[in-house]
Amino acid sequence: MELDRPGRVLAALSVVPALAVAGWLLAGLPLLMLGWFAPLPAGLLGLAAAALLCWAGTRRPGKLVQATSRQVAGVVAVAVASGVFNVVMHAEQVIVRRDPATYAQYAAWIAGHGSLPIPTQAAAFGGADPALVFKSVGFYQVDGAVVPQFMPGPPMLFAVGDWLGVPFAVPGVLGGLAVLAVGGVVARLAGARWAGPASAVFAVSMPVIYTSRSTFSEIPSLILLFGGLALAHDALARVGAPGGTGHGGLRPDGSGWGRGLLAGLVFGLAVLVRVDGLRDVLPVLAFAGLLIAMRRFARPQGALGLPLLAGLVVGAGAGMLAAYLLARPYLSYLSGSVNPLLLICAAVLLLTLAGTAAAPLLARIRLPEWAPTAGAALVVLLMVGLYVRPWLQTVTRIPTTLDDRRTELMIEQTQQVNGLPIDGTRLYFENSLHWVIWYVGLPVVVLATVAAAVLVGRLLRDGRPFEWLLPLAVVGWTTVTTLVRPEITPDHPWAARRLVPIVIPGLILLASYGLAWLGEQTRLRDLAVRRGPAWLSGPGLRRWGTALAVLVVLVPPAVTSIGTAFDPVERGEAAAVAAMCAKLPPNASVLIVERVTSDRFTQLMRGMCDRPAAEVVREKGSDVAPESQVRRLIERVRATGRVPVVLAAEAGQVSPYGPASQVMALVSRQDERSLVDAPNGTWSLRINAWMALP
Template sequence: MDGVWRDRSRWPQAGRVLAAVTAMPALVLTGWLLAGLPLLLAGWFRPLPALLLGGALAAALCVYGTRSGKPPGGLAGRPHDTRDARGGGEVGDASAGHVWAVVGVAVASGVFNAIFHTEQLIVRRDPATYAQYTAWLAGHGFLPMPYPTAAFGGPDPALRFDSIGFYDHGGAVVPQFMPGAPLIDSIGAWLGGLSGLLMVPPVLGALAVLTVAGVAARLAGARWAPVAALAFAVALPILYTSRTTFSEIPSLILIFGGMALAADALGRSRGTAVLAGLSFGLAVLVRVDGLRDVLPVLVYAGLLIALRGRRGRGEAYARMGVPLLGGLLAGAGLGLVAAFFLSRPYLNYLSDSVRPLLVICGAVLLLTVAGAVAGPRVIPAAGRAVRAWRPARRLPEVLAALVVLVMAGFAVRPWVQTVRRVPATVEDTLNSIFIQWTQQANGMRPDPARLYSEQSLYWVIWYVGVPVVMLATLAAAVLVRRMARGRGLPWPLPLAIIGWTTVTTLWRPAITPDHPFASRRLVPVVIPGLVVLAVWGLRWAWARIRGAGYGTTAMRWLTAAGAVLLVAPGTVTSIGTAFTPVERGEAAAVRKLCAALPPDASVLMIERVTGDRFTQVVRAMCDRPAAQVRTEGGGATPPVPGAPAATAPDDGGADKTRDVAAASDVTRLVRRVRAAGRVPVLLAAEKVQLIRYGTPAQVVRLRTRQDERSLIDAPNGTWSLSIDVWMVIPGAV
């Protein structure tokens, strides 16, 4: 046995190990979601069948997707396209040191974010919506959530069962978002209860570090993967979304995992191409925006199919077109099925953007099919025509210059445009009220129509720094130029996804513009994509300088200096909030609230903000029937994605008399609950709001910190947060 351990020739090649461990996160999530969604649609998403079926499928995909074979080009031997056009240096083979460095950064990231994890459970913004969605799925295993009208003596016009993040639709309560992230987060809830649920985001964040490093290793070379891992891990948006239940990190793992699997499949395995397509497509199950992010995959697959029949490497690559397209359509199809059956109100809310996107996707699909059919005849003729057209010889340089001009345009945009939106709906009005309040809190002149979208490139610069943006732009320009000349074959798909999503996201972020909340929009593709491009740009510069004759010592200093340039700016921005956990104490507050409720309680929220924040908490985590009593102000606030449950930090509104239900409605409902054989419990934010019904007791007194809401600067601190809930069990009325 000792001889086996001493004989290193029997150990797996480092490149193969790095390829496997960085592809596994996407394969695990793919297997889990493929099993979890059908179970949820059937109403059987319970621990035993989900863990058995999902675990078995995830394990099978990992074994198949990482089976032994030749590692991808960037991980062993000479990587794809590693020679500079002038004969620069090569990236060496992956070493054990590279593997350990990448894994070490990922583990350190996971531990760090676990230590400083948040506890966003009280529904104020999207993370708590996801947490409560997860709690319901983990506890019940089906959707939608039925009205518990019997627990309140039957239907009543004063009862409302919807709340922030949860729609009243078709006689039931429907969660706001896509089910992919809650399906994943349920694993933690089953294995570790509430504490397990809160630990899932740090684990996913660590897996995202592995995934991004794997893409960097395949495309830039293994020696640059640790730099990419560290530059990615320290960015504030990554820290932010790795500490609480967002959907952006799982989406990132699936999209960049798809890139890694697609790179592995080039000229090798059709089965791996199917897995790559599934990984891309299932991003739609996690975020409806994933449909836009993976649109370039559809075009790329069609292009590969159109190349069939060509000799040489093109034919080998063309063979993965059909399986890649099949996997993509299957995965995205499952996402659309989930959207239709489980998230219909959310799609209705987003209809102004989703419908045009679906039309674009349909048009692209038709063009892709037409191009794939006509490609073998059209492409050769088009190639000859382009080569014969003399101006086309400058096309590579023109395209490279266009890349630089686009980024320059985003840089000057704040000086030539101010993006505003006049409120046209109730949701728009609520967002404008929130923006105005945030402006006042930041000491700014009120301008509620502002969206701040013109600042989007500077958001990126806050979080990753000027060197990353400049190197990424340089890399994109060089790669576009190479691809226009028929080189750089591993890059078309990654560059298309990164470029398309970066441009569309920066042009229209479509999010409430306070930070760090708005930074989540940069997480699935923009920040990891720019980091991968930046390390490739650093490698390109390194290769050219080494080709100029500089020695080993100089190259080591250059490598160290480049790594510092990529990592330091993001670290400087993040350090202001990295060591400050927010919304701590909410887990204990929820446990205390649940413990205070009688087992046979029917809970009535008689004040608006308490109803917005706690209706779903009581329903999902306390497992008690809960409803709001309509108030003069209209009852529940519409579930606006991203908008907080209140427009002020503590109580959500100045006109408190309109936020409390009429006494006649409350008294009638209390009598009806007692007649149904249950115990009526009333909740409100202040003692005075309950005093007429009995002797109130305070069941939640939370004093903690919340995220800053910065509009024009990088966030560098936190704000205070106070939440109070009072309870009364009315006597005979």
């Protein structure tokens, strides 16, 4: 019994992050919709829901993982070190320039007000006026209110930091929990021996460090997806999946059924965190259909099909409901990719239903003997094709929208700084596999390819190891679709965030299995050939081989990360914003007359300074609003009894309305923007803001 305890501890620790996040989101979403997302109700209901799910998902775990105390301690140590390091080196992105600050402002608003949408407070400017614009980067103006971009899941998590007075600590804590989730899945599928090294490779990878220091959605998404994989594995183990460690049937206590329901729920809630979660969980839908079909043949694991599907529908349904009610403008903006994705989901659902109905007929089909070899070869050819893609294709996009044009201009500016040929239509997506190699190293990619080929061959041969079918489908599907079309502005480390939820941890998982498989082949060879010195064979050689393997997979990502790991970005923003807010009159109505300042500060004024703010409409081709309009709006503000404040980036832009005073003079560092190499440093960042009191 004592020998099993470390394994049970690791199995429980690695699913607790996903269950806790799921419980908090399930409790927080209805509160947010009702306008009651406040510390007391959210704390009481969220903590209770998180505790309930953690209890349900970890009780009577059984023998799911075989591990030693040292192996468990290794995973936990890496997780704690990762969390502490990234909390200490946190970023402070609150001035809206890219997504992290949008998430931070979203979280700050709901933490302080508990409801959506955000009121425009037009009355503070004398009422609605055609010259007043209340939208800004990341925030849409719809029906007299402001609606934040993005799904509400991550802001509901980040709001906890605002309530506790540590707004920049939550991302680092979530990053540490993500290490536990990845280590737990590796321990289940590749062996606890490789869980510690895999956790370390994951933790030192630059994209993981990058997204664990600021308010990104990728780390919460990863926690849910890998937590779902762990729970699904545990459920299969409880009911006796082929090749698994189960007991041959559904237990009387229903723990296998319950874990299947929890696995589906956790998977589905990934949609509440990112719209891309719909794509990521498509293989889970197909897998649930397969399990339902297997039930018709009295296979014990078939009992998990319905609970897995039910949980998936509930979780994804909550996400889609939140998207429709709280992020509808965002869905409209993404309609070009969301609509095809919904069609793909419908097609997968129909195919799943058809396959389930036709299961007896399909069961009669026997794959040809060459199918396993062909499947393994196809995996290798696919990876080779992605590797040579830069020499065969140049991915471009002709701008058709204002956002496309802005992206084109940004790429041109970045190309100029990087010393590259100027072509703003370039997207650099053809380099996507090379991005992965930058961040995890060629050994991990090669080992993952070998492992995927071996697993595909085995699954096509006899359906074993069955516990690998769902992880391989999720990792393979998302990795290929992400690498073919990353759909992100291609500067790094920014673009690296696309690799975080599945691609990087998935390849590390497969590489760990590859190492375990190679180790098994070496052991079998040693058993067959007993000769040579003892230190060159048997346990001695395996120990040296393990140490060498760990170095081979750990050193490349560590070397890439070292250039930026100790350089936190955008430090000082929080203090600069607090100082700026203190300089505003308590009853100010802020008129922002310059484009960049409006993008950066409109929502910040509302959410962090608690002042009504609006941009004054600019004439086409101009970055500054016409003076006549500004003066007219100043008088409208005065008529309400409030104090008009004019805000812009330069003194000369506000001086026509009164004495100019500088309210922000931030000097900090920002992320590098690299297009063809891994980033190895940071760039300077200066943000100025000037105010006039007319």
